[in-house]
Amino acid sequence: QKEVEQDPGPLSVPEGAIVSLNCTYSNSAFQYFMWYRQYSRKGPELLMYTYSSGNKEDGRFTAQVDKSSKYISLFIRDSQPSDSATYLCAMTLSGGYNKLIFGAGTRLAVHP
Amino acid sequence: DAGVTQSPTHLIKTRGQQVTLRCSPKSGHDTVSWYQQALGQGPQFIFQYYEEEERQRGNFPDRFSGHQFPNYSSELNVNALLLGDSALYLCASSLVAGTGDTQYFGPGTRLTVL
Numbered sequence: 001q002k003e004v005e006q007d008p009g010p011l012s013v014p015e016g017a018i019v020s021l022n023c024t025y026s027n028s029a030f031q032y033f034m035w036y037r038q039y040s041r042k043g044p045e046l047l048m049y050t051y052s053s054g055n056k057e058d059g060r061f062t063a064q065v066d067k068s069s070k071y072i073s074l075f076i077r078d079s080q081p082s083d084s085a086t087y088l089c090a091m092t093l094s095g096g097y098n099k100l101i102f103g104a105g106t107r108l109a110v111h112p
Numbered sequence: 113d114a115g116v117t118q119s120p121t122h123l124i125k126t127r128g129q130q131v132t133l134r135c136s137p138k139s140g141h142d143t144v145s146w147y148q149q150a151l152g153q154g155p156q157f158i159f160q161y162y163e164e165e166e167r168q169r170g171n172f173p174d175r176f177s178g179h180q181f182p183n184y185s186s187e188l189n190v191n192a193l194l195l196g197d198s199a200l201y202l203c204a205s206s207l208v209a210g211t212g213d214t215q216y217f218g219p220g221t222r223l224t225v226l
Contacts, residue, residue, distance in 0.1 A: 034214070100155070
């Protein structure tokens with residue numbers, strides 16, 4: 001069993017839709033949770049960063065962490081064709097320097 | 113403010129050869145981590161350097177080695193290349209004493225082993 005599970009998709013939605021992306025994890029010691037966006041053949045770009053449980057909002061993006069269920073989500077409102085990319089969830093233990101554990105990534109396509 | 117930079121962008125090697133990839137961290141960052149991303153997969157942690165020492169290592173063989181220089185830049189070396197080493201190699205930088213463990217990634221080096 002992988003430490004972080006993420007549905008690879010692909011997920012196809014019409015422009016303007018609300019997108020929900022999710023990851024589950026098995027290690028209850030994870031404290032920091034991140035979402036990265038990766039365009040084809042590019043490096044991952046940090047989108048959202050959350051410590052412990054709760055919600056965080058940034059423009060059209062909302063990240064949720066439910067540590068009791070070991071479940072994190074990313075919501076994208078008013079999705080745009082430019083949001084078409086692979087979305088990677090990542091998490092790490094608390095501490096000064098720790099490796100990131102990634103999900104496999106979900107491919108999202110937003111069509112006009 | 114320059115972000116994380118990596119060189120070269122692309123590289124083609126043959127089996128058995130050796131390769132060196134380079135990374136310059138984001139300005140102000142002191143920690144460099146390397147990841148391997150196979151096609152269709154999430155990045156896998158190779159190792160992390162801080163204060164010119166390897167601090168953590170993932171499940172990769174000794175053919176993978178690295179170095180960090182006094183200016184915090186880093187190199188990843190891979191010896192005796194295998195076909196399975198073909199992947200996107202990502203460098204990420206962070207600040208140990210900073211808030212949390214946010215890592216910022218470079219554009220990657222795409223390695224093809226023939």
